Amino acid sequence: MLRGDYSAWPDRPFYRDAIARGGEPALDVGCGTGRLVLDYLQQGIDCDGVDNSPEMLALCREKARGLELSPNLYQQPMQALELPRRYRTIFVPSSSFLLLTDPVDAGEAMRRFFAHLEPGGLLLMPFMVLWPGVEPPQHDTWSSWFKYGQAQRSEDGATVRRNARGKYDLEHQLQHWEERYQVVVEGRVVQEEVHLMSPATRWYRQEQSIAVYREAGFVDVHPTNGFTFDPAAGNERMWTVFGTRP
Numbered sequence: 001m002l003r004g005d006y007s008a009w010p011d012r013p014f015y016r017d018a019i020a021r022g023g024e025p026a027l028d029v030g031c032g033t034g035r036l037v038l039d040y041l042q043q044g045i046d047c048d049g050v051d052n053s054p055e056m057l058a059l060c061r062e063k064a065r066g067l068e069l070s071p072n073l074y075q076q077p078m079q080a081l082e083l084p085r086r087y088r089t090i091f092v093p094s095s096s097f098l099l100l101t102d103p104v105d106a107g108e109a110m111r112r113f114f115a116h117l118e119p120g121g122l123l124l125m126p127f128m129v130l131w132p133g134v135e136p137p138q139h140d141t142w143s144s145w146f147k148y149g150q151a152q153r154s155e156d157g158a159t160v161r162r163n164a165r166g167k168y169d170l171e172h173q174l175q176h177w178e179e180r181y182q183v184v185v186e187g188r189v190v191q192e193e194v195h196l197m198s199p200a201t202r203w204y205r206q207e208q209s210i211a212v213y214r215e216a217g218f219v220d221v222h223p224t225n226g227f228t229f230d231p232a233a234g235n236e237r238m239w240t241v242f243g244t245r246p
Helices: 011-022 037-042 054-066 103-115 206-215
Strands: 026-029 047-051 073-075 087-091 117-128 146-152 159-169 174-185 188-202 219-225 238-244
Touching: 011 037, 011 087, 011 117, 026 037, 037 047, 037 054, 047 054, 054 073, 103 117, 103 206, 117 206, 206 219, 206 238
Parallel strands: 026 047, 026 087, 047 073, 087 117
Antiparallel strands: 117 238, 146 159, 159 174, 174 188, 219 238
């Protein structure tokens, strides 16, 4: 509900075009509830999905049944990927690779991606600057709570709002994140949940994101500007890195 209408998000046609360049079959890593994998299957693209959340995969299968689709979905963490076939294109949307806060796990995930690609296959995934604003955040200090989304619940008209705050370990490039969800009826908070993720994500500088590809054996590694195929200039708040298995 709080994500709104994602049909016009720019990554949707971007990954589709990348699959056209890299070839099929494709693998959606961190497929969640099927935002992309189900869309591509409807378009006739041979695409599998993998996620580590059984709840999200259950919702994905439910949505697939409504669309009369039978996707290949797997419940696995990306650093332990072991699937029955290999792919021409692997994509990791929503900067999900940044959820691997342990560098050892990140390196193993890259090796698993490499192993699951056919020779000449393509891996692409976006990286992003995680803090709001332009200037780097203060070290190890919680930011103020800020509004991170609000919507009206259709079944009863209640307002659901999401607030968040972050804390940043600049030395280890880790973001700690806390979210507060509230249900508001007639101006009164009737339900509240607070979720702490510590650490939540690990960020990369652009040269580091390229290096993690090369260390896994990828060649022809290059970043592009956001969800485009234009070369990155080096100062983007979001960029996508492409790499090819030899």
